[in-house]
Amino acid sequence: MKERAGILVTQWDGYLREGPGAVTTAVPIVEVESGEHVLEPPSKRMQIGPDHILYPILIGLALFPILMGASGHHLADDLPEDETHPFFPDHFWPYPVIMAMMLFTVGLLAALVQQNMQLGPSADPRTVVNPRPDWYFLWLFQFLKVGNEIITAYVIPAIIVIGLLLWPFIDQALGSRLARRLHWPWWPVPGRNVITGTAWVLFMTFLVAFTFWAIVPVTIFGIGGSTT
Amino acid sequence: MAILPHPRQIQMAVVDWLDQRFPFTQSVDEALYQRVPNFANAFYYCFGGMVFVLIVLQLVTGVLLAIYYVPDAAGNPAPAYTSVQTTIMKDVSLGWLIRGVHFWGANLLVVMIVVHMARVFWTGSYRAPRELNWMVGVVLLLVVLFFSLTGYLLPWDTKAYWATSVTLQVMRGAPVVGGLIASILQGSSTLGPQTLQRFFDIHVFILPALVLLFMYIHFRLIRRHGISEPL
Numbered sequence: 001m002k003e004r005a006g007i008l009v010t011q012w013d014g015y016l017r018e019g020p021g022a023v024t025t026a027v028p029i030v031e032v033e034s035g036e037h038v039l040e041p042p043s044k045r046m047q048i049g050p051d052h053i054l055y056p057i058l059i060g061l062a063l064f065p066i067l068m069g070a071s072g073h074h075l076a077d078d079l080p081e082d083e084t085h086p087f088f089p090d091h092f093w094p095y096p097v098i099m100a101m102m103l104f105t106v107g108l109l110a111a112l113v114q115q116n117m118q119l120g121p122s123a124d125p126r127t128v129v130n131p132r133p134d135w136y137f138l139w140l141f142q143f144l145k146v147g148n149e150i151i152t153a154y155v156i157p158a159i160i161v162i163g164l165l166l167w168p169f170i171d172q173a174l175g176s177r178l179a180r181r182l183h184w185p186w187w188p189v190p191g192r193n194v195i196t197g198t199a200w201v202l203f204m205t206f207l208v209a210f211t212f213w214a215i216v217p218v219t220i221f222g223i224g225g226s227t228t
Numbered sequence: 229m230a231i232l233p234h235p236r237q238i239q240m241a242v243v244d245w246l247d248q249r250f251p252f253t254q255s256v257d258e259a260l261y262q263r264v265p266n267f268a269n270a271f272y273y274c275f276g277g278m279v280f281v282l283i284v285l286q287l288v289t290g291v292l293l294a295i296y297y298v299p300d301a302a303g304n305p306a307p308a309y310t311s312v313q314t315t316i317m318k319d320v321s322l323g324w325l326i327r328g329v330h331f332w333g334a335n336l337l338v339v340m341i342v343v344h345m346a347r348v349f350w351t352g353s354y355r356a357p358r359e360l361n362w363m364v365g366v367v368l369l370l371v372v373l374f375f376s377l378t379g380y381l382l383p384w385d386t387k388a389y390w391a392t393s394v395t396l397q398v399m400r401g402a403p404v405v406g407g408l409i410a411s412i413l414q415g416s417s418t419l420g421p422q423t424l425q426r427f428f429d430i431h432v433f434i435l436p437a438l439v440l441l442f443m444y445i446h447f448r449l450i451r452r453h454g455i456s457e458p459l
Contacts, residue, residue, distance in 0.1 A: 040261040050243045050253050051236050059252065062259035066252070067444075068451050075454040076263040088260035091268065098274060099281045106285065106336060110328020117331045119313050122305035123389035125418065131390035134380055136338045136373075144398070154402050165366045168359035171352075193352045200349045 038077040040086040061088070139210035145223050171196055268455040272351075275344040282337045283443065287436060289330040296320055299428035301384050301421040308384040308424060334376055341369055353456040361449040368442045371435055378431040384424060392427075393419050 048054050076084050085091060120129070133141050143152050163170065175195055179187035218225045233241075246252045298311040305313075316323040345365070348354055354362035381392045396419065400410035413430075415422030 039257060040263055045261055051240050059256055062256040066255040066259060068448055076265045079265055083266050084263035085266060087262045087264050091264045095277055098278060102281050106329050106332050109332040110325055119383050119385040120387045122309035123384045123386050124304050127386055129386045129390050131394045133391050134376055153398050165363050168354045168362050188352055193350055196349050
């Protein structure tokens with residue numbers, strides 16, 4: 001068998017070399033543009049390269065971002081080096097800890113608090129029971145009892161959902177107008193988020209108040225809580 | 229006898245082979261050694277990650293529950309009810325734990341989504357250029373709420389049955405499209421086996437696909453925009 005000299009060939013150890021020992025002919029390496037991305041200098045990286053025994057685990061960790069593709073130029077690319085830190089392991093390490101803590105919490109709840117997940121008897125259209133939704137729909141359940149059904153069941157929930165969806169634009173329109181009226185030098189105000197914070201607190205108060213009203217047997221304006 | 233290559237050399241051969249077909253090493257470098265601003269270390273940036281962990285947990289435990297769950301509501305007690313109450317909760321080893329984790333995970337998920345949303349709200353992270361990601365997040369919230377709405381019926385006990393009956397009744401009353409949506413969800417003239425089948429289909433096939441798709445878009449946009457600066 002004769003090898004053609006001068007042609008790069010892949011050998012069993014994966015390196016491109018000239019000469020004998022060729023298994024296959026060389027495949028050109030596909031270059032994908034990485035854009036203007038600035039990465040951590042190798043000196044600051046963990047010393048786990050492609051030849052390290054733990055590298056396959058690193059690939060596993062990075063698989064999700066690989067699916068994501070290149071992310072383009074970042075804010076962090078423009079920051080001085082001492083104002084940034086590498087994603088791995090500096091930024092990554094709390095997440096396995098958080099995951100373990102969450103697994104532990106959920107497992108503990110599942111093991112110790114059983115009565116919330118107890119089922120009633122099998123469903124039977126003839127036995128009517130007092131329907132109760134999940135706790136996070138209780139506020140809506142109670143809200144339905146207040147006022148006109150068309151408004152409480154459809155109009156206001158629709159307004160809430162559309163308002164949430166379009167909030168960035170509402171905030172932009174309201175905020176700059178309010179800033180002009182109050183003679184604030186700029187918008188948004190650094191250090192505080194007045195409109196949004198107030199709206200959030202009011203909305204949460206509304207949800208919590210109606211949830212409590214649905215739980216406790218309190219009658220306000222002739223509308224009962226849990227008993228009805 | 230041939231001399232066996234060192235494991236490291238085998239690994240490097242595999243890595244090189246892969247790199248010639250897709251720039252894996254470069255992608256790993258870009259993913260892992262990206263620089264992150266120091267302000268992103270604040271504790272309140274981890275709530276979204278917690279939501280992600282919980283959604284993955286729900287997917288895993290949901291797949292395990294689907295092995296034994298029977299979406300059949302015919303008869304009394306219905307197979308759907310006995311498959312949860314007897315098979316999963318009593319017969320299968322650790323079935324009670326898997327269902328418990330799915331149940332409590334779902335509750336915790338709603339809590340963590342509200343906390344994550346509150347953080348985004350408070351730091352104003354929904355502002356330009358992140359409006360689109362905020363909207364994707366709101367869609368994800370709706371998907372998760374629809375998850376819990378459909379999941380609530382699956383054990384097929386009386387309280388789930390009547391709660392769903394009220395939900396469908398409210399939906400039916402909505403102007404213009406209400407009747408159509410309610411009849412699509414209910415599937416028959418009364419709330420019965422057809423309804424359970426449809427809720428199961430939505431809970432197990434449609435919504436997981438939607439949640440994965442929108443999570444992908446959510447993370448893709450986060451990677452594009454980077455972590456927003458704190459207040």
